[in-house]
Amino acid sequence: MRTAPNSDLVLSCRRIRHSFGTQLVIDDMSFDVHAGQAHGLTGDDQSGKTTAIRIASGLMAADRGSVLLDGRPIDEIHPLRRSIGYVAQNVATVPSLTVAQTVRFWARLARVPQEQREDHVGEVLALTGLQRHADTPVGACPGGVLRQLSLAVALLGRPRLLVLDEPGRGIDPHSRERLLLTLARLRDDGLALIYAGRDRAEVASLCDHVNVLPSRRETLRRETLRRETLRRETLRRETLQRETLQRETLQRETLR
Known part of the structure; x- marks a missing residue:
């Protein structure tokens, strides 16, 4: 636990x-x-x-x-x-660049100071288990490695919050398990x-x-129910106001 x-x-x-x-x-x-x-x-x-x-x-x-x-x-x-680090399903890459070169490119875009850049690139490659793929051209990488590359790019700048939108979609079960283990370590850190x-x-x-x-159907059902409840409550209030007005009018007529 x-x-x-x-x-x-x-x-x-x-x-x-x-x-x-x-x-x-x-x-x-x-x-x-x-x-x-x-x-x-x-x-x-x-x-x-x-x-x-x-x-x-x-x-x-x-x-x-x-x-x-x-x-x-x-x-x-x-x-x-x-x-915030946003993990895209795939980051923009140049197939001929290696994994490490790609991370360096994104580190420049993320404005990581030049004197810290190499240490930072090495850090995110280690965190994501990409060190052994550092010299592999991106175009030769399988889907699981590309997803880890997206994670490495999102970690540039050392964000406090990491956001992932269906990162396990489209990759094999072994790569998905490895990704989840990496995320669990980051969480625990x-x-x-x-x-x-x-x-x-x-x-x-x-x-x-x-x-x-x-689901969209359930959301639609809830919204329809909410609107119907609001409609009925509005009708109830209008009816109550009308009945009150009628009673007051009748009382005035009786006192004449």
Whole structure:
């Protein structure tokens, strides 16, 4: 059993609600992520996992609710100053560059100081188990190595929060297991993680807490029920007001 995570709150999402047009995607989602903790988001395809990830990362704004990063509204923090590493399913690469050269390229883009760059590149290669692939051209790498490369790039800059959107999709079971072991080590070293995936067992194997997002059909059912309840309550109030007005009118007429 894991020890309790650090009490250092990294991310707090409260009452998140979002729609695309008339289609409700996320309804009243809340969760916290502390340092040394992994939080999972799982559900069927089109359940809103990617939308939830993007809102939590500050990549898009929710219709309603709040996202705090280190106690500050995330939209008030410049994107380059947000301590978040986003693990893309695949990063942009040049097939002829080696794994190490690719990480160096992204380190320059991440503005890692030149005097620290080689140490930092070596650090993320070691953290992700890519040292043995450092001299392998990216074009010759299998999918599992490319996913680890995406993770290495996200770790540049030493973020406090790592965000992963279905990182296990499209890679073989052995590579997926290796990726989960790497993420568990990072979590235990104090990194905060958000991990979204469709496989609930996979998400639960890594995460301390899990939000199960309802399917689109269930979200639609809930929204329809909410609107019907609101309609009935509005009708009830209007009926009550009308009856009250009628009684008052009758009383005035009686007193004349």
